[in-house]
Amino acid sequence: MLDSTLNKTELSTTELNKNELVTSELIPENAIQRDTVDAGDYYIGVVKAGQTFRILDLEGNQAADTLFYNANDPQERYSATDTIREQGNVYLTTGSQLRSDRNNVMLEIVADTCGRHDTLGGACATESNTVRYDLEKRCMHACRDSWMLAIAEHPEYGLSKRDISHNINFFMNVPVTAAGGLTFEDGISGAGKYVELKAEMDVIVLISNCPQLNNPCNGYNPTPIELLVW
Template identity: 35%
Template sequence: MTDLDGFTLRAEYLAPPMRGVAFRVNAGERFQIIDVKGQQVGDLVAFNASDPEEYFSPSHTVTQNWRVALRVGDVLASNRRNNMMRIVADTVGYHDLIVPCCDPEAYLKRYGLKDHRSCKANMQEALAAIQIDWPVRGENAWNIFMKNEIQPDGKMVYLEPTHGPGSSITLDALMDMVIALSACPQDQTPTNGWNCTEMLVKVWKPG
């Protein structure tokens, strides 16, 4: 028995290194986000496919599970407190729900870098490529495989990820969604192990 028994592969999508990809997933489908090379973070935003005013919300997700560190069985919730996804398998076990995704302002203000690629722009570009102009809000990103540590005094530290090639998280879609995923282009911190690589998505349909 695997988590994919009873499912058939419907589609694959690739977010190339430092780029994004957007795709649709239907309720009842199961999808995997795969870190092909390892130590890579993927930033994700999700919308109700029929209403862009309903979207994945990290803060609502915390209260839906009463956890800031999500585990298998936990749900990803919307700003209307509806469950959008459920984690069914996870070979990594650490993800960030606290910080916004990287954006052009972060690279300019922290590192003086103009025109650096960012998860926010990657996800907006990826949505545009499937003819969707819904706004990406960085504070509504889920930072998959991002290794942050909250220390006893409340300080948060970005750590170098330790997960290897082929690491994955598998989710059940609980509503029809439009999702954007960015292979994070952060190369100024240990966030992506100092080497930005691609992320692969596999969508599985029942049957």
């Protein structure tokens, strides 16, 4: 499915590198909610339709692995396939509409000071740590562990293991090679950079602030993020 989506959109190098840097006029002191999420920790909560929220990279070069669900019907969730197909670009930035597996617009990126966010790299897991790095890396903490802990500790959201699907890696740098492969490179974000999204429906936001130490997505030094809601 992914290969056919990439072929259909016929992504050029220009398209892959297009980004829109837009700063926000929202003032942090006016936010109705502010949460710091430590590296390796999770965030889960609901953002209402019409609200805007910001994911802030506090120290730079961090990755925030994020999933979205319709808060009123969690079986509807973010779809990388629908999002990539409709925008004709594998990266996200200002103006990108994040679509569900029913092709409904869930959120729109309204400000972005990083410029490019990954839709393809997926999330680290104990299994992928083993395959990519070493058998001894299996027990290192991973994003899928954080998501599983979040849904186990918060059953009120009605999510289960089967609801863990493809995700967005905000701030993560995963270039597409000329041969159509993926590589994990040093992050392009910096301290204080952020991405800001407006909810078009009530959404459950589930974030794993990535703890990965084995590739450069976090600069080999995972750090906190902050979540702000207006």
